[in-house]
Amino acid sequence: MSDAYVSLKNLTLAYGKTVVVPDLNLDVRKGELIALLGPSGCGKTTAMRSIAGLMAPKSGTISIDGVDITRTPANKRGIGLVFQSYALFPHLSVFENVAFGLRLKKLPKAKIASMVEQGLQTVGLAHLSDRKPEDMSGGQQQRLSLARSLVMEPKVLLLDEPLSNLDARLRLEMRNELQRLQRDTGITMIFVTHDQAEALALADRIVLMKDGIVEQLGTPDELYNAPNSKFAADFFGFENIFEIEGSEIVGRTGRLTVLIDAKEGYLAWRPSAITIGSGPHQGTISSMAFAGELREYIIEAPLGQIKVTTPSSTPPFDIGSPIAFDLAIDKARHLSKNGEET
């Protein structure tokens, strides 16, 4: 891609002899916010560590703005890091933690003071500038870590689960703050999370990883509405996935003929896309959980377990009672065996 700003080419990343990322290719555009998403252990932090220069790739190249930085030391890359472990200086005040990097740059005192104040304002910590990190909550420490990186005006900011210690309300606030920052400053950001809602809300594009491999790369809309593999579909909430064989859905003990041309692959439904209370199929409700806006049911049917949600404003169905349901083909996503949507 010609407009790549951060470019990873054929990166192989390993710990000793254990390769965890075999061949990573990724182009990030200038000013873009990319979310790296995937289950625990899939290699997100490892990929970030290599971009930051904290681990050398076995092979492949990393470049920023056309310059190969694969062998450039971490502190010369112009990359800011906000990682899972904050690595704050415990003996320094909040102010001094943020000022630290600026002092190394030998900027004038007044300039440093105003940049630090601005940075602390941004993350809502201006009132705590005399505190020590150890006297702060986990969420406050994360925000301090963010401020410390931001004031350095990095070319690229790498954020590894930076919001994981925040409560729900702060998380949302910081999410919006990060988006605003990215728009205002134009910093290119790579953001690791395993929270799909966070990735969907924040990212320009999402990289979905599995076992060190990019499963799918696309806009939040594409990943949410058009996942192109069984893994991606499952990850983005198509929790009912059934294999097709010769135009039949194959279940645990039963088969269901479907009016679809496809002879193989999978059909996937979101729990909200399945109608219960009416329809041509029969099952038994085995459990129900109240989840605020929704009720979540598990139906035991000849096909296997089916997860269905209904608005909690509608009357509940009884556990143990037989129930009719409908798997409407027009609400299913068809996934072919090799991962392409048809």
Ligand SMILES: Nc1ncnc2c1ncn2[C@@H]1O[C@H](COP(=O)(O)OP(=O)(O)OP(=O)(O)O)[C@@H](O)[C@H]1O
């Ligand atoms: N220092 C290390 N030495 C050996 N193996 C490691 C090391 N760090 C990570 N790994 C392994 O590499 C794989 C990828 O780990 P990584 O930390 O990149 O995952 P992750 O996607 O960031 O997961 P999480 O969401 O849990 O943070 C895992 O199997 C992990 O056990």
Ligand SMILES: [Mg+2]
């Ligand atoms: Mg990690």
